[in-house]
Amino acid sequence: MTNLQTKNQLNEEYKNIKYILTSTMRSKLILAMYESPRNLEELRNDLSKPSATILHGLKELETENLVKKVQKKYQLTSNGFLLATNMIKLIENWSAINNNTDFWDNHDITCIPKELLKNMHLLKDANYITSTTSDLSNAFNKYIDLISNSKELKIIMPIYSENHFRHIIELLNNNKLKYIELVISEEILKAIKINGTFRKYLLENKKVKIICVKKNLKLFLTYSYDFMSLTLFFKDGHYDDSQMLIGKSSNNLKWATEVYSVYRG
Amino acid sequence: MINSYDLNNEIQFLAKSEIRLKIISELEKNPKTVKELVNTTNITYSSISSNLVKLEERNHVTKKKNKYYLKPLSKIYYRNLMDFKMSVDLITSFDDFWGRHNIDQLTLDSIQNINDLKDSKLIKTTPLDIYKTHNTIKEKMIESKSLKAIFPYLHPEYPQLIENILKNNGHVEIILPRNMFSKMILEINEDIRKPATAKGNLKVYATSKELNLYLTLCDETMSLGLFKNDGSFDQNRLLISSSEKSQKWANNLFTSIKEKM
Structure with missing residues (x-):
C-alpha cells in the first residue's frame, strides 16, 4: 500500500480539479448555468435527470459558493463564473487539439511556445489540409493562393525554399x-x-524586413489580416510540406500573432 | 438548451486518479523506469505499474527499453489540465476577493488568463490599519514614474499624486467617471496639467458608462479592486502583484476597457 502520508499529499494537491472534473453532474450543472440563470425545470431538461439528483448537485455547489439561488433561478456566483470560464477554456483547448489530432500528433510540436500550447482553444475553428498522392502540391498551391491576395505578410521561415522565395518576389514586384x-x-x-x-x-x-534570429526555427508560420497558416516538421527532423493548418478567424490570427511575437522577440 | 461544452472522457480519466496525475507529472519532466517512478513518488510498485498499463492502453505513454515516455499530445493535455488546476487554486485561494463581488467588467480574455495573477497578494485592511489598502497604493504611486489607472471613485489625495508623476515628466493615463473629472483632474495644478496634456503625458478618458472596477498599473506593481454585489466599492480588499505577467494582464485589461469607451 502507498503510505497514508503520500496519499494525503496527493489528495490535497489535486482535490480542487478532482472535485469539479470527475463529477459529471457538477460539471454539467456549472456549464448549464454559464450562459444564463436557470430554474429547476430548465436544469431538469438540460441534464435529463430527476429533480432530486439535480437538487443534490446544486446543494453541493451552493456549499462550495459556486452557485446561488436568486428568486427561483439558480445562477453562478462570481467564483462559479470564473471557474466555468476556465473549465470551458480547458474543454476547448482539448477539443481544438482533437479536431486536428493527426496534424498535431504527426509533427514535432516542441517548437510551439508553452504559453500558446495553453491557448490552443484559439485554434478550435482552424482546419488542416493534406496533399494527396493525386495532388502532391495541394498544400503548397493553397499556400500560394492564400498569400497572393495579401498586402502585408509576416512569416517565420525555417526552410530555404526557392519556390517560396520566387513566389514572394513575384508578389512584391507586382506591387x-x-x-x-x-x-x-x-x-x-x-x-x-x-x-x-x-x-x-x-x-x-525596402518592402522587405528581415529579422535574423539565433533561435532554432522548426515551424513555418504565416499570417496576414485575414488568414494564418502553419506547417511543421516531422518528429524525425524533416520538414513536412504536405500538411498545412489554415485558420481565418480572429482567434486564429491572435494565436499566430502571439507565436510570431515570441519568435520575433 | 444545453450548450455544446462537454467534458470528454479523457479529461475525466486523467483527473480521476491522483496517482495517474502524479505519474504523468513525473514523466513530463523526463522519461522514467517503473523503479524510478516508485522512488520519486513514494507510490507502491503495484499502483504505479497498473496505472502505467492503463495509460499505455489509452495511448498517453509509450514504453521503450524499460523507460516510459509521455506522448507529446498528452504532454499538452496535461499542461492544460494543470493550467486549469492553477486557475481553480487561484480562484479558491482568493475566495473572499472574488466571492460576492462584481466581476462584470473583467474581460473574457482576462478571466481566461487569470493565472497571470498567481503571485498576487491580497491586501486587507485591519481594525488597526483601516487605510492599509489606500496607503499601499499611495506608496506605489509615489515611487512610480508612470501610471495607468481606472478610478471609479475619488480619493482626495489622487490629484496631488498624479501631479507629482507629471512633474517628473511621467506618463499618466486615467479612466474615470465623467462626473469626477473636475474634482480629480481640474484639481491638478494648471501649470503642470496643461503642458502635460499638450505633450501627451496626461491622457484622461472620462466616461458616462458605469465603472465597477478599480485598477492601477504603476512601474512595477498592479493592483485590482472590486465592487461588492450590493454596488458599493470594497475598500477593504485589494489584490496586488509585482510579477511581469500580472502587469501585462493589467495592461491588457486597461487597454480593452479603454477601447470599449
Missing part, C-alpha cells in the same frame, strides 16, 4: 504585396545572400 517581414535563422540568411536574385529582391528591398 500587390506592400510589406513583408521574414523571421529567419542565420543559416537561411547566408543561403539567401549567396543567391544573386534573392539578395537583390529580398535583402535589398
Whole structure:
C-alpha cells in the first residue's frame, strides 16, 4: 500500500480539479448555468435527470459558493463564473487539439511556445489540409493562393525554399504585396545572400524586413489580416510540406500573432 | 438548451486518479523506469505499474527499453489540465476577493488568463490599519514614474499624486467617471496639467458608462479592486502583484476597457 502520508499529499494537491472534473453532474450543472440563470425545470431538461439528483448537485455547489439561488433561478456566483470560464477554456483547448489530432500528433510540436500550447482553444475553428498522392502540391498551391491576395505578410521561415522565395518576389514586384517581414535563422540568411536574385529582391528591398534570429526555427508560420497558416516538421527532423493548418478567424490570427511575437522577440 | 461544452472522457480519466496525475507529472519532466517512478513518488510498485498499463492502453505513454515516455499530445493535455488546476487554486485561494463581488467588467480574455495573477497578494485592511489598502497604493504611486489607472471613485489625495508623476515628466493615463473629472483632474495644478496634456503625458478618458472596477498599473506593481454585489466599492480588499505577467494582464485589461469607451 502507498503510505497514508503520500496519499494525503496527493489528495490535497489535486482535490480542487478532482472535485469539479470527475463529477459529471457538477460539471454539467456549472456549464448549464454559464450562459444564463436557470430554474429547476430548465436544469431538469438540460441534464435529463430527476429533480432530486439535480437538487443534490446544486446543494453541493451552493456549499462550495459556486452557485446561488436568486428568486427561483439558480445562477453562478462570481467564483462559479470564473471557474466555468476556465473549465470551458480547458474543454476547448482539448477539443481544438482533437479536431486536428493527426496534424498535431504527426509533427514535432516542441517548437510551439508553452504559453500558446495553453491557448490552443484559439485554434478550435482552424482546419488542416493534406496533399494527396493525386495532388502532391495541394498544400503548397493553397499556400500560394492564400498569400497572393495579401498586402502585408509576416512569416517565420525555417526552410530555404526557392519556390517560396520566387513566389514572394513575384508578389512584391507586382506591387500587390506592400510589406513583408521574414523571421529567419542565420543559416537561411547566408543561403539567401549567396543567391544573386534573392539578395537583390529580398535583402535589398525596402518592402522587405528581415529579422535574423539565433533561435532554432522548426515551424513555418504565416499570417496576414485575414488568414494564418502553419506547417511543421516531422518528429524525425524533416520538414513536412504536405500538411498545412489554415485558420481565418480572429482567434486564429491572435494565436499566430502571439507565436510570431515570441519568435520575433 | 444545453450548450455544446462537454467534458470528454479523457479529461475525466486523467483527473480521476491522483496517482495517474502524479505519474504523468513525473514523466513530463523526463522519461522514467517503473523503479524510478516508485522512488520519486513514494507510490507502491503495484499502483504505479497498473496505472502505467492503463495509460499505455489509452495511448498517453509509450514504453521503450524499460523507460516510459509521455506522448507529446498528452504532454499538452496535461499542461492544460494543470493550467486549469492553477486557475481553480487561484480562484479558491482568493475566495473572499472574488466571492460576492462584481466581476462584470473583467474581460473574457482576462478571466481566461487569470493565472497571470498567481503571485498576487491580497491586501486587507485591519481594525488597526483601516487605510492599509489606500496607503499601499499611495506608496506605489509615489515611487512610480508612470501610471495607468481606472478610478471609479475619488480619493482626495489622487490629484496631488498624479501631479507629482507629471512633474517628473511621467506618463499618466486615467479612466474615470465623467462626473469626477473636475474634482480629480481640474484639481491638478494648471501649470503642470496643461503642458502635460499638450505633450501627451496626461491622457484622461472620462466616461458616462458605469465603472465597477478599480485598477492601477504603476512601474512595477498592479493592483485590482472590486465592487461588492450590493454596488458599493470594497475598500477593504485589494489584490496586488509585482510579477511581469500580472502587469501585462493589467495592461491588457486597461487597454480593452479603454477601447470599449
